[in-house]
Amino acid sequence: HGQLRTTFYDTTCPKVSKIVRGIIKEALKKDARIGASLIRLHFHDCFVNGCDGSLLLNNSATIESEKEALPNNNSARGFGVVDDIKTALETACPATVSCADILAIAAEESVSLAGGPSWKVSLGRRDSTTANRTAAELLPGPTEDLPSLKKKFSNVGLDTTDLVALSGAHTFGRAQCRTFNNRLYNFSGSGNPDPTLNTTYLSTLKGICPQNGDTTVVTNLDLTTPDVFDNKYFSNLKVLKGLLQSDQKLFSTTGDETVAIVNKFTANQTAFFASFVVSMIKMGNISPLTGTAGEIRLNCGKVNDDCTGSDGLLYSST
Ligand code: HEM
Numbered sequence: 001h002g003q004l005r006t007t008f009y010d011t012t013c014p015k016v017s018k019i020v021r022g023i024i025k026e027a028l029k030k031d032a033r034i035g036a037s038l039i040r041l042h043f044h045d046c047f048v049n050g051c052d053g054s055l056l057l058n059n060s061a062t063i064e065s066e067k068e069a070l071p072n073n074n075s076a077r078g079f080g081v082v083d084d085i086k087t088a089l090e091t092a093c094p095a096t097v098s099c100a101d102i103l104a105i106a107a108e109e110s111v112s113l114a115g116g117p118s119w120k121v122s123l124g125r126r127d128s129t130t131a132n133r134t135a136a137e138l139l140p141g142p143t144e145d146l147p148s149l150k151k152k153f154s155n156v157g158l159d160t161t162d163l164v165a166l167s168g169a170h171t172f173g174r175a176q177c178r179t180f181n182n183r184l185y186n187f188s189g190s191g192n193p194d195p196t197l198n199t200t201y202l203s204t205l206k207g208i209c210p211q212n213g214d215t216t217v218v219t220n221l222d223l224t225t226p227d228v229f230d231n232k233y234f235s236n237l238k239v240l241k242g243l244l245q246s247d248q249k250l251f252s253t254t255g256d257e258t259v260a261i262v263n264k265f266t267a268n269q270t271a272f273f274a275s276f277v278v279s280m281i282k283m284g285n286i287s288p289l290t291g292t293a294g295e296i297r298l299n300c301g302k303v304n305d306d307c308t309g310s311d312g313l314l315y316s317s318t
Pocket residue numbers: 033035036037038039040043074075076077140141142143149163166167169170172173174175176177179221244246
């Protein structure tokens with residue numbers, strides 16, 4: 001996978017990052033959450049069949065979309081902005097930039113626009129012609145324990161430092177009540193809330209997510225700086241103010257190596273940013289399609305038709 005290169009579009013689409021950034025910047029004016037939503041799409045793409053744009057495919061006669069798998073359904077968002085980016089790129093450099101690369105660039109630009117680090121994105125991914133609903137059902141879930149989360153990361157070549165650093169993406173964005181309300185009233189059948197949840201924060205969350213209330217209501221993943229990419233996510237964990245069970249476990253699993261990593265990232269935002277960049281590049285390298293494999297989709301939601309070659313160029317004519 002050393003085949004991805006930061007210079008991949010230097011001659012064929014030199015403005016690609018600028019174009020992506022411009023569209024995200026515009027979208028952020030109306031939706032402060034959109035950057036968070038976009039980086040999550042890259043994560044959910046890369047963990048299923050690699051970073052190949054598989055997540056973006058809609059249902060069709062031949063495609064069982066990943067969008068409808070439980071972790072994505074009524075949860076993954078930002079597809080309209082991905083389409084807007086694709087449209088702009090098809091005008092600037094037709095049939096050149098893959099949808100998988102759009103997600104990788106959008107992730108980086110979103111982090112950077114929110115005050116986080118910026119980095120040179122490795123590029124040259126091509127788009128799949130298939131999706132994998134079954135694998136998408138197995139994406140990491142918020143109530144999974146730490147060994148299980150570690151296993152899912154190691155399955156794609158990511159280690160425990162990567163798990164902690166990448167979880168730091170929960171420094172921005174939102175989550176629905178249904179993803180954490182297991183902690184509020186009857187945690188693991190105890191009849192009590194999760195003991196690793198700060199009691200003041202617990203009251204706040206109970207107000208947002210009442211028992212038998214609307215479980216699709218959203219709240220900030222980072223209560224301190226909800227739209228800023230910083231290390232507050234980690235300092236929250238130290239005062240038991242992580243939102244998801246999978247977040248809080250990183251600090252509250254006594255004796256686990258994750259605790260020291262959380263402490264380090266809390267003490268040193270520069271160390272967090274440096275690790276985050278390394279881990280994002282690693283994640284972006286999960287089994288990409290390169291060379292002549294796959295295609296350059298012209299519409300991110302569907303596979304090219306028979307009139308489109310594997311180079312993404314249209315071969316049909318009258
Ligand atoms: C460690 C395993 C992870 C679990 C269990 C997990 C779980 C979740 C859940 C349950 C939500 C809320 C979804 C909803 O309510 O609709 C969420 C949101 C989010 N996740 Fe994760 N996540 C994990 C790792 C990651 C990684 C690796 C990234 C990116 C590098 C990431 C980025 C985000 C972002 C930015 C949001 C907010 C999205 C938005 O506001 O639209 N997560 N995650």
